[in-house]
Amino acid sequence: AQSVTQPDIHITVSEGASLELRCNYSYGATPYLFWYVQSPGQGLQLLLKYFSGDTLVQGIKGFEAEFKRSQSSFNLRKPSVHWSDAAEYFCAVPGDYGGSQGNLIFGKGTKLSVKP
């Protein structure tokens, strides 16, 4: 069965420092992979997605993620964190093979705090 694991519940980084959020997935086919961000009191916003092709994916707000099939990972990175990046981040895979982005399985999320 498909699943997503985000090992880090809470991460704190200093403003301007680099960031890497971990995501491991279990998926029985070539995976589609997603990263979403949720700011307090807000819904989810898509940061980036991987469907196929180049394993390094660029997203919005300066984020990128790298798909590593051998490690079943899709880690999210940002070279320099801004205070406005403080939020909760969710990794996701489709809930059914070849289905839709409306049916996703989410990890439990990683809460990012940014120190001034």
Place this chain on the structure above:
Amino acid sequence: DAGVTQSPTHLIKTRGQQVTLRCSPKSGHDTVSWYQQALGQGPQFIFQYYEEEERQRGNFPDRFSGHQFPNYSSELNVNALLLGDSALYLCASSLVPVMNTEAFFGQGTRLTVV
């Protein structure tokens, strides 16, 4: 262009009551999905509606039901509320239920069951 709108934003219900949550999809979208997000957890898929029919369903009991109207808006109904139903309920809309169309999320309805 209005995005996905959900109403109400907050509500409090008593155990055993019934509740109806509403979602208007982003303009031009025809598919609506509902999620439950408990505190400290990721969203969990409840079901998806397309062409006024439930197309996919997650692992939720029959107390959770829904409806989609001809204008593509949707309702989520929960009967016989339990304390454990307290959560943020998110609606997501997309254009046809296929993988290459992005789903957009609303801000959610915070349901508290007391």
